[in-house]
Amino acid sequence: MARDDDGPAPTRRRVALTGISSRAWEHPADRGALTALRELRGFDDVVRAFFGMWNERGFRLSYLAAAIRVDHRQYPRVHQRFVEAATALDVPELPELYVTQSPWLDAESIGLERPFIVLSTACVQQLDDDELRALLGHELGHVRSGHAVYKTILSILTRWAANLSWLPVGAMALRAIMAAMLEWWRKAELSADRAGLLAGQDPAASLRLLMKLAGGGDLSQIDTAAFLEQAAEYDGGGDLRDSLHKIRMTAWSRYPVPVARAADLRRWIDDGGYGRVLGGDYPRRDDDGAASASEEIKAAADSYRESFGRSQDPLVGLLRRLGDGATDLGEWVGGHAGRARAWMGAAQEAAARAAGEAAARARRTGTGGGDGAGREGSGDGGR
Template identity: 80%
Template sequence: MTSDDAGATATPAGPPARRRVVLTGISSRAWEHPADRGALTALRELRGFDDVVKAFFGMWNERGFRLAHLASAIRVDHRQYPSVYQRYTEAAQSLDIPELPELFVRQSPFLNAEAIGLDKPFVVVNTAALQQLDQDELRALLGHELGHVRSGHAVYKTILMILTRWAANLSWLPVGAIALRGIIAAMLEWWRKAELSADRAGLLAGQDPAASLRLLMKMAGGGDLSQVDTAAFLEQAAEYDGGGDIRDSLHKIRMTAWSTHPVPVARAAALRQWIDAGDYQRILDGDYPRRDDDATASVTTEIKAAAEAYREEFSRTQDPLVGLLRRLGDGASDMGEWAGGAAGRARAWFGAAGEAAARAARGESRTPPANGTDTNGSSS
């Protein structure tokens, strides 16, 4: 099933409008990075977790956020920014999203967009994106944010805000602060993988790999790509991954450990790798999980897939530090197993905390398991 690219920006002398595949019934699991998908599946299994998150989010007042944008931004529809609205509807159609979240354009010189909210998420795009992106790149950006909405990534962002504030309030208590910072570090790692997931959603929405890569190039270097080359940009990504020595590896850890987003060259390389692996074309050919089957997703299976993804990542990288560990005795494999296991353990710790908060909200009492893991039947 296909949809016409009714809003194509080509001039009469330009190329004909492309046709994009409508991915009927597609589940967000199709584009989610395994580490992101494993965490999401686990969090959805927690009894009462959604209620607790929404109660916490009330501290920041989702309605207040929307009112603030209603008051000081432009709500996009067929009358206001109609060409942006057309790109938005096209992205949603490709991802088979029948009900569009509200979309606002906000005045800002920074090329960015975000999805906000839990009950009724909405999307905000900065004016810089409208000024610097062509129509295909804009469609990919809007598809990226729709991917965040469909995956429920606002849960991550909300909990991260809460935990960060708690960590600041508990900074006087070394043990509490250290424990929270460990959980925050794990959440940030999940969020970076969530960004890779949303990049894939943006590609599936626009179905133009060149436009998705250009979007990341513009995020790195601004809107003028007349003197920028895609192949050279990907060469930068390869040098970032494997160039230099162990000092560079340590600098990369420092740069990314407390960041919510992977660096643009790493995002471009990850997206290119996903395309080259055949996953993108496989989805376009109709081989993808359906929303109707989401209820059968297994936490155990997804956590194992996350661990395997980390093992593959560590075996593939040319990072000097990982290379040293390899030479010391298959250290990359061991490190990948540790990272995958750590993701599962952090999920279990956070799951126990979520369960405890849910029980407290319901007025229940239960002593947590001695090993810090949840006992509701979910595998860690």
């Protein structure tokens, strides 16, 4: 059976993390990218101009028309878990929350000016209170970190890459930017998992949630330790052929695989990061303006270096030997984090150019866009 031995008792009072900054749960690679993006002059204005080409109000209306808006009268159980998650993360104003019909475990955060959250009916039916609280905290983590703002760019670049596939040079440049942004988004998912854990403050429930996303609907037949053993086998088992298959599986994916997410969350707990935050040792929102991009990028580089040094993957082991030690290779990998500003700047330039062209077309035709590239999903469907 799934074990709950490292989670608090159901009646334990959750700690309200007063004034907590999203930097407290952001993965170092995610945090470094976000800090550099926020420091780019006018970047948010460009993104918001971009988003103006799509109709956020249309998305909200579509859910208002065809989904259930959660409050104390509709899905009161879900609403109560939502309030509890928001209280733990000190979210002053609840985003709108909708439940939509779907047999898949799925959740997403949508929008830019006023992000809202959507859950599938499968989440309501298949998740217990603790798992549901962790999932809602995951989505609140996306909203509080501002991931939707930058996910918009990724959605647009994906469309551009498809439209420019006939132009090799342009497509290659876009694909390079997309590859970097997809790597960032995978780390953003790890950040949101940590936010979910801080919201629910129940490690066992957060791991159960990931197990259910991986296909373990009946947890009476699933074992948490065995699931984490899968994660270890995925990381270090097999030979170079398996390493190449993993690259193929993840290089163009927006989401880390569930076993990797479980392993990263377990590592954050075991390394003491989770306990320090619960103990009150966390950055405050009031200090966000003083965050240093150079320090955060250095932390991202250190994170990649540590990850390479720790990995048991056969290909990584080979590269370590060719690189004459984990330190040299770690510096090589960490250097990619230091180049974050380059691809962010390229994305900004491309976004500004496209926004200008779109605005010119709108002036000529008197029309605006509405195809909804602004959707931001957490990808929690386990698909």
